[in-house]
Amino acid sequence: EPEVTQTPSHQVTQMGQEVILRCVPISNHLYFYWYRQILGQKVEFLVSFYNNEISEKSEIFDDQFSVERPDGSNFTLKIRSTKLEDSAMYFCASSLGGGSTYEQYFGPGTRLTVT
Amino acid sequence: AQKVTQAQTEISVVEKEDVTLDCVYETRDTTYYLFWYKQPPSGELVFLIRRNSFDEQNEISGRYSWNFQKSTSSFNFTITASQVVDSAVYFCALSESSGQNFVFGPGTRLSVLP
Numbered sequence: 001e002p003e004v005t006q007t008p009s010h011q012v013t014q015m016g017q018e019v020i021l022r023c024v025p026i027s028n029h030l031y032f033y034w035y036r037q038i039l040g041q042k043v044e045f046l047v048s049f050y051n052n053e054i055s056e057k058s059e060i061f062d063d064q065f066s067v068e069r070p071d072g073s074n075f076t077l078k079i080r081s082t083k084l085e086d087s088a089m090y091f092c093a094s095s096l097g098g099g100s101t102y103e104q105y106f107g108p109g110t111r112l113t114v115t
Numbered sequence: 116a117q118k119v120t121q122a123q124t125e126i127s128v129v130e131k132e133d134v135t136l137d138c139v140y141e142t143r144d145t146t147y148y149l150f151w152y153k154q155p156p157s158g159e160l161v162f163l164i165r166r167n168s169f170d171e172q173n174e175i176s177g178r179y180s181w182n183f184q185k186s187t188s189s190f191n192f193t194i195t196a197s198q199v200v201d202s203a204v205y206f207c208a209l210s211e212s213s214g215q216n217f218v219f220g221p222g223t224r225l226s227v228l229p
Binding site: 035042043044106111 | 162222
């Protein structure tokens, strides 16, 4: 069964450093998403991406964040200058379509630790 | 704005007991979808169910059942004859018709004791 994959599973970085989290969505999916879950808290929507541009983003997704689909398979989340409060689990998801009739498939997550 | 509330922060039950996890939502859309996800200790999000706003039929899948009550804006989840492997955090989520912004509830941590 096709699945969303994410690398690395755990990333440790120093405050102020740039970090790139990578996701490989399901191959025929067209919509891509990033979510964040601070330890022990709820999952929060960051951004959705379609046709090579952001279609929706939350208040959390400020200028420190950017997303890109650099090639036909990867979908990346870049944090330019990490802060301690960026420490969280980051989930990538993809869906075949953009309406809520389409299930979003989640990856296993990347745990980001900022020290 | 949409909102999902899961009033139960933590629940503990003994194996084989039935347990119901509550979910109450708010939305102005008439078309929306409700979801339940399971997050086991390993951390991944496991899809359990999706329900659209026009289908109020209750659903049963093995030991799992869901009760959608539009009149009270609730979408509760019941596990019958709970097992230790059911121990996890369970999230209820809402997606309005655009489908692009999931709102998750705060989650309920279920501990099933042997």
